[in-house]
Every structure is written in structure tokens, then in C-alpha cells.
Amino acid sequence: MRPETAPPRQQPSATDRLHKNSGWRLFLQTVIARAYPRVVGQQRERSWMFFDVVLPLGSVIAYVCVYKAIGAPDDYVGFVIMGGAMTAFWMNVLWSMSSQLYWEKEQGNLALYIIAPNSMMAILLGMALGGMVATTLRAVAITLLGSLMFQVHYAVASYVQLFTVFILAMTALYGLGMMFASMFLLLSREAWHLSNLAQEPVYLLAGFYFPIRNFPFWVAAASSIIPLTLSLDAMRQLAFPSGAALGFLSVKLEMAILAGLCVIFLVAARLLLTYMEKLAIREGRLTESRR
Amino acid sequence: MTTLVPSNWQSHWRNFTIAAWLGWQIESNWADPFLFAVYSVVKPISAAAILVVMYSIITHGNFDSPVFPYIYLGNAFYMYVGAIMTGISWTIIDDREHYKTLKYMYVAPISVPIYLVGRGVAKFIVGSISVLITILFGVAFLHVRIDPLAVNWPMFFTALGLGVGMLATLGLMLAGVTLLTAHHYGAYGEAVAGALYLFSGAIFPLEVLPAFLRPLGYLMPTTYWLELLRRSLVGEVAQAFPTLSGLSDLQILAILLGLTMIFAALSAGVFRWCETRARERGLLDRVTNY
Numbered sequence: 176m177r178p179e180t181a182p183p184r185q186q187p188s189a190t191d192r193l194h195k196n197s198g199w200r201l202f203l204q205t206v207i208a209r210a211y212p213r214v215v216g217q218q219r220e221r222s223w224m225f226f227d228v229v230l231p232l233g234s235v236i237a238y239v240c241v242y243k244a245i246g247a248p249d250d251y252v253g254f255v256i257m258g259g260a261m262t263a264f265w266m267n268v269l270w271s272m273s274s275q276l277y278w279e280k281e282q283g284n285l286a287l288y289i290i291a292p293n294s295m296m297a298i299l300l301g302m303a304l305g306g307m308v309a310t311t312l313r314a315v316a317i318t319l320l321g322s323l324m325f326q327v328h329y330a331v332a333s334y335v336q337l338f339t340v341f342i343l344a345m346t347a348l349y350g351l352g353m354m355f356a357s358m359f360l361l362l363s364r365e366a367w368h369l370s371n372l373a374q375e376p377v378y379l380l381a382g383f384y385f386p387i388r389n390f391p392f393w394v395a396a397a398s399s400i401i402p403l404t405l406s407l408d409a410m411r412q413l414a415f416p417s418g419a420a421l422g423f424l425s426v427k428l429e430m431a432i433l434a435g436l437c438v439i440f441l442v443a444a445r446l447l448l449t450y451m452e453k454l455a456i457r458e459g460r461l462t463e464s465r466r
Numbered sequence: 467m468t469t470l471v472p473s474n475w476q477s478h479w480r481n482f483t484i485a486a487w488l489g490w491q492i493e494s495n496w497a498d499p500f501l502f503a504v505y506s507v508v509k510p511i512s513a514a515a516i517l518v519v520m521y522s523i524i525t526h527g528n529f530d531s532p533v534f535p536y537i538y539l540g541n542a543f544y545m546y547v548g549a550i551m552t553g554i555s556w557t558i559i560d561d562r563e564h565y566k567t568l569k570y571m572y573v574a575p576i577s578v579p580i581y582l583v584g585r586g587v588a589k590f591i592v593g594s595i596s597v598l599i600t601i602l603f604g605v606a607f608l609h610v611r612i613d614p615l616a617v618n619w620p621m622f623f624t625a626l627g628l629g630v631g632m633l634a635t636l637g638l639m640l641a642g643v644t645l646l647t648a649h650h651y652g653a654y655g656e657a658v659a660g661a662l663y664l665f666s667g668a669i670f671p672l673e674v675l676p677a678f679l680r681p682l683g684y685l686m687p688t689t690y691w692l693e694l695l696r697r698s699l700v701g702e703v704a705q706a707f708p709t710l711s712g713l714s715d716l717q718i719l720a721i722l723l724g725l726t727m728i729f730a731a732l733s734a735g736v737f738r739w740c741e742t743r744a745r746e747r748g749l750l751d752r753v754t755n756y
Contacts, residue, residue: 216648216756223650226657233661237669241517244670245533247524278755281564364496372505375512384516389523 205293209301213271214308228313235259235317238384239325250417251385253329256321257410258383261403263313264345265377268352269370271306272299276359277366285360286462295448299353330416336426337413343433344406350440351402357447360455363463382407386421395423402436405429481576485584489553492560493588510545510596511603517541517669518608529609532703536696538610540668542600543695546593547633547662547688552655553589554582554637558644562751569751579737582641583634590630611700618698621715625694625722632687632726639733642740646747648754668692672709683709687725690718 196204217223238255279285288298321327331337359366378384380398387395387408398404409429412418423429455461494502517537525531561568571578604610637655644654663669665679666688672680683689693710696703697718710718744750 230661
């Protein structure tokens with residue numbers, strides 16, 4: 176019997192080789208690749224809708240009821256609902272971007288992210304966009320149901336400005352989130368606690384449930400480093416009849432500061448991510464598991 | 467003849483204390499004591515400060531009104547709800563997906579519910595520190611008047627103990643549900659506590675709720691628990707509010723006891739059902755981080 180021989184192996188030609196993206200195409204590909212499992216994961220198990228969309232409504236309504244119990248003007252109900260909706264974005268930054276890196280480290284994915292030829296910013300953006308389905312649904316649910324339930328009256332002064340403020344706020348916020356994430360590259364179990372710690376103090380300082388004008392000027396000014404502080408203030412000024420009278424600064428000035436924060440946070444995030452990545456590699460923190 | 471095999475109670479007690487010790491180590495040894503102390507102070511004070519600022523904006527700082535201690539104390543003690551429910555239910559995610567030890571707990575000769583309750587003790591201790599700090603802050607800076615000589619201490623400690631037990635049963639029920647769910651973001655305990663905030667009369671009387679939601683508030687054991695704690699600390703101020711003013715302290719205590727027993731039975735049933743489903747579907751050792 177003639178022995179079987181393997182067919183001669185052909186070398187792939189240059190045109191047969193796998194096409195490799197680089198530059199902005201690779202960036203975009205990475206964003207989609209990291210967003211994909213998050214979106215698919217959410218479809219596979221939809222219990223997040225109950226925990227992340229339905230339950231937060233309860234605490235927002237509770238704050239509305241406090242205002243009702245102490246006889247607050249109607250616009251304050253709207254302030255709470257707007258603040259409650261914006262908590263979704265802060266939670267997304269804290270839990271779906273920053274502290275997510277800690278979980279990725281524990282699962283062993285972080286080292287893979289670092290050795291792959293892609294941008295860490297693209298991975299973080301993918302995490303954020305993948306989580307945006309839940310975040311947006313939560314924000315929309317709180318706004319719609321809260322507004323309907325308590326018959327909130329909006330008097331929008333300028334839709335263009337309102338939309339611009341929102342986009343600036345999101346850009347600055349996610350830039351800040353990426354900066355946080357860079358620090359989380361070095362952290363271990365404390366990451367969880369630091370994210371926990373950044374909830375209530377930020378709700379307080381950023382004025383999620385009341386206008387920050389009620390703080391002393393310098394406290395409000397210092398709080399403005401959190402992008403949601405000025406964006407909430409500007410959006411309340413633009414969306415509610417009494418908003419302008421209760422505003423901290425003029426809307427135009429707040430928009431200018433937010434634009435500045437966008438640039439600062441995005442540039443700082445890029446620099447910090449590069450620096451922290453190198454530091455984490457040097458100190459052997461990327462694969463450690465301090466339990 | 468002496469036996470080396472411990473009795474059931476001894477075994478359960480050992481299981482509980484070791485789980486509590488383990489929980490405390492996990493909860494506290496991530497930072498040096500100073501950072502841990504800062505963490506324990508800043509979070510509860512900030513949570514309370516949100517309500518204080520809201521209240522002071524609208525009432526122009528009228529902290530002498532009886533509404534203020536009602537809101538402040540309700541909010542302070544409500545911290546136990548999130549802490550205990552999170553402490554018990556988060557253990558499922560932590561052990562299953564982080565430490566990957568949940569399956570070993572199931573093959574060990576221990577009672578898993580007792581282990582879970584033990585793990586919740588650490589959060590209870592941290593929660594107690596938060597509650598104490600918040601109340602002391604209120605007494606020192608916000609005119610919350612608590613006269614230690616006028617406090618009904620026996621009722622306070624009875625209500626506190628019963629309430630902690632009741633919260634542990636709620637935590638166990640949530641832990642059962644967590645056995646079947648993926649690891650999403652955040653802690654389920656705090657999310658559920660946040661939602662129940664609405665129905666517990668913690669920071670406003672139930673009369674403020676729309677009429678169709680009020681019955682839910684009357685079904686919640688936390689409503690009666692918080693009322694008893696407030697009555698024991700600030701007596702007549704708490705009784706001035708309409709929600710449960712028609713009931714005596716003993717009647718409220720009896721209702722709390724009854725509801726705790728009902729929730730304990732319900733919790734045992736829900737946990738067992740969820741556990742069986744989790745075994746059937748092979749969920750005890752899955753990792754769902756996405």
C-alpha cells in the first residue's frame with residue numbers, strides 16, 4: 176500500500192494575508208470589539224433591566240417624596256429627576272469603566288489588553304459604549320416615568336444649547352472616567368471600595384438633587400471639576416422655568432468651562448494611561464492578584 | 467465516650483464565626499486603618515448631607531422642626547438595610563466570580579445560608595459605625611436632640627436586634643436570587659435597598675406616597691422597624707407623625723415580629739428554590755463578567 180503523503184504546504188501570498196487595520200480603523204475596530212460582548216452579554220441575561228433600570232427609580236422617587244413632604248416648589252421635583260437620570264452616567268463611568276479594569280485584571284484579561292496592539296483608550300471607550308444601552312435606558316426610564324408620574328413641567332429655553340451641554344458633559348465625563356481607569360490599572364481590591372466611595376460624595380458635591388448655587392461659592396467652584404456639576408446646573412437652567420434664577424454661573428460660561436474640561440480630561444487621560452501602563456508593567460501590577 | 471464530631475449547633479456557630487472573621491478580613495484589610503476610617507466616615511456623612519442640604523434649602527435651615535429628626539434618623543438607620551443586604555448577597559458574586567470558591571463552600575460540610583449570614587457580619591459592623599457616626603454628627607452639628615436619659619433603651623435594642631435579623635432574612639432571599647443572575651454592575655443589595663427606601667417611610671411619612679403605593683409600605687417590615695427605632699430615641703417627636711400614630715409600641719413590635727417570621731419563612735423557601743435551580747442549571751461556578 177502506498178503511504179499517504181501530505182500535500183505540499185503553500186506559502187500564503189502577500190494578497191492572501193490577513194488584512195490588518197491600523198490607526199483610526201484599528202481604534203474603531205477595538206471599540207466595537209470591546210462593546211460587542213457587553214451588548215451581547217446584556218441580551219443573554221436581562222435581569223440587569225430589573226437591577227439597573229427599575230430599582231434606581233425607587234430611590235429617585237424617594238428623593239422626590241422628600242421634597243413633596245417638606246413643601247418644595249415643583250421645579251425641585253424636576254431637578255431631582257434630572258439628577259437621578261444623570262446618576263446612570265456616573266455609575267457607568269465608575270462601575271463599567273474604572274473598576275471594570277480591576278475585574279479584568281482578576282480574570283486575566285488585562286494582560287491580554289496590554290499585549291494586544293490596540294489602544295487602551297479604545298478598549299475603555301468600547302466598555303463605555305457597550306454599557307451605554309443599559310445606561311441610556313436607565314436615564315430615559317427615570318426621565319420619562321418620573322416626569323409622567325409627577326407631571327414635571329419643562330420650559331426648554333434652547334434645545335441646541337441643551338443638547339450641546341449634554342454632549343460636552345458626556346465627553347468630559349468619559350475623559351474623567353478614562354483618567355480614573357488609568358489609576359485603577361495600579362489598584363487591586365481597593366478599586367471596589369474607591370468606586371463605592373465615589374458615589375455619595377459625588378452626588379452631594381455635584382448637586383445631583385439640588386442646585387449647587389446653595390453651596391458657598393468656592394465649594395461650588397471646586398465641585399465644578401466634576402463635569403456633571405456644571406452640566407446639571409446648565410441643563411436645569413435651560414430646562415426649567417426657575418432654573419436660570421437658581422443657576423450657579425451663566426450657561427455660556429458653563430459651556431465654555433465644560434469644553435475646557437473635555438480637552439483637559441481627554442489629554443490627561445491619554446497621558447496618564449500611557450504613564451500608568453508603563454508604571455504598572457514596571458511594578459508587575461498587571462497580573463497580580465492581591466486577594 | 468467523648469466524640470470529636472461537633473453537635474449541629476456547635477458546627478453552625480463555628481461556621482458562622484469563621485465566616486464572620488473571613489468577611490471582616492476581606493472588608494477591612496484592603497487599606498491601612500486610617501484610610502479605612504476615612505472611608506467609613508465620608509460615605510455615610512455624604513449620604514446624610516444630601517438630605518440635610520435638600521432640607522435646609524427648602525426650610526431655610528429650620529432644623530428645630532420635628533420633620534428633621536424624622537428624616538435624619540430614618541436615613542441614618544436605613545444604612546443598615548443596604549449594608550446587611552449587600553453584605554450577604556454580594557458574597558455570592560464575590561465567591562462565585564472573584565475568588566471562585568462558591569463551589570467549594572457547597573462541597574464543604576457547612577450550611578451555606580449560615581455561612582452567607584456570617585459573611586454579612588462585617589458589613590453589619592461597618593454599617594453600625596456609619597450609623598453611629600451619622601447620628602453623632604446630627605446631634606453635634608444639626609440640632610438632632612437625643613437625650614440619653616430619655617431614650618427607651620430596652621425597646622431600642624430589642625427593635626435593633628429584631629431588625630438586624632429581619633434584614634438578614636431579606637439579604638438571604640436576595641442571595642438566592644443572585645445565585646441565578648449574572649454579575650452585572652454594582653451591588654444588588656444597595657440597588658434593592660435603594661428601591662425599598664421608597665416604601666419604608668425612612669425619609670418621609672407614607673402619606674406622601676400615591677394612595678396605590680401605600681399598601682406596599684405597610685407590608686414592609688422596615689416601616690415598623692424604623693418607627694420603633696425613632697420612637698425609642700426621640701419618643702413624642704416620632705409619634706407626632708400620622709403613619710403609625712394609631713398603634714402602640716407593643717403593637718408595632720408585634721407586627722414587626724410577625725412580618726420578620728413571615729419574611730424568614732419566605733426567604734428560606736426562595737433561597738432553597740433558587741439554590742436548586744442554580745444546581746440544575748450548573749450556575750454555581752459560572753463566571754459572567756462581561
